[in-house]
Amino acid sequence: MRTAYSVETVRAAERELMARLPEGALMQRAAAGLAAACAGRLRRTRGGVYGARVVLLVGPGDNGGDALYAGARLARRGAAVTAVPMDPERTHPGGSAALRAAGGHLARAVPQRADLVLDGLLGIGGRGGLRPAAAALVERIPPGVPVVAVDLPSGVDADTGEVAGPAVTADVTVTFGAYKPGLLIDPGASRAGAVHLVDIGLELPSPQVEALQHADVAGLLPEPTATSDKYRRGVVGIVAGSAQYPGAAVLAVAGALRGGAGAVRYVGPAAEAVLARYPETLIGPGRVQAWVVGPGLGEGRAGEVAELLAGDAAVLVDADGLRGLDAAALRARSAPTLLTPHAGEAAALLGVSRESVEAGRLDAVRMLTQRYGAAVLLKGSTTLVASGGAAVRVNPTGTPWLATAGSGDVLSGLTGSLLAGGLSGADAGAVGAYLHGLAARRVGGPLLAQQVAEALPDAWQDTRHP
Ligand SMILES: NC(=O)C1=CN([C@@H]2O[C@H](COP(=O)(O)OP(=O)(O)OC[C@H]3O[C@@H](n4cnc5c(N)ncnc54)[C@H](O)[C@@H]3O)[C@@H](O)[C@H]2O)[C@@H](O)CC1
């Protein structure tokens, strides 16, 4: 499990640790890890540190201090290090002195010839969009030069991944003590590049955000045993498709057949198309452990959604099924419920704009789970899964090629199948998104939704091999 912690949590852990250590010890740990990561990068790109031109963008706080001390370490190994402070009056005094003593120097303009740029403008103390002095330095980063962000890319909100205006786009982020949610959630995550965690010895409580890894998923997947039969493995029912969108039914069934349930039942007007493609499918109403309702349903079918929600099987509501959902009916349910909106559907459920959901995905998914009393999977670049007050799960797999017609139908079928296999709403959502993203990576791109469904068994097996 990869875990991420809010600024408040990280600060509290830092205070607690600092009280037990000599002054400045934590910053030295951070700077040592940062310098080592930079040296590793310089070794790979140009054979070594000696003679490398390193530029430090230095903000007014401790983030700038980290950059200066790391710069001093690189200067001692023969790098030519130039620090450009955002505000020369407010620059970490100890860090500046250390850099000068090591042979580095301070400048007012960003040198345009460089082998590496360190972004030490803002870390977890950054608030809102970059102010002009910081934005001006970011604009002067020479194109094509690798950028290492110190703790997080400046301009990215550490707690949410929101980016309000200009921000650094890093090749590597060296983060200290703990991942921050903004490094795992878009738009921040795509600014961070490869994230490298430096252990500085923090003791941390339970996380605010987490990302499953292969072993976590393998541990949650419902595997049949010698005594399993198809009913014990769970039956998933698919209520999807319409005369206008029969394909959604076929794709949801395609996903459901690869999600580990013992059987897939289809109810709706696309039975012929479903059977033609998947003769394994049971047709017509009957008992199931979980329903998937919504993909390609079209308009005027809210009654079917309400009827399923009134029953005692688990229910996944997707796409057209999400229109006009009754929050009170959802809150009254005792069986697992999972909603799987994309940003536009989430915006409608919350009564806000699509843009605000996309800019603040973490807030949006938390508000949805609170308002509707259900687990929620918010689709998009970095899919999020929230349930009650538990840590929000961010999906680490996937590819931009998944933004293609029908891929959501496969996801809902797959995830419903996992619900039928006995997973909770949050687990089914997180595991479904993970496998779906892994399968898409296997296919590459451009991809068809049905290829994603076909790659699911291999993705399932992949999770067993870390
Ligand atoms: N606290 C600790 O124990 C440790 C902190 N470390 C470093 O310290 C950082 C946090 O340091 P600080 O609390 O000093 O905060 P930062 O260095 O992140 O930034 C705070 C400063 O930036 C200014 N600022 C805030 N938002 C701005 C914006 N949008 N545009 C321009 N300027 C803005 C503030 O006025 C303040 O002076 C961490 O990210 C990490 O890099 C590490 O050295 C490890 C140990």
Ligand SMILES: [K+]
């Ligand atoms: K930074």
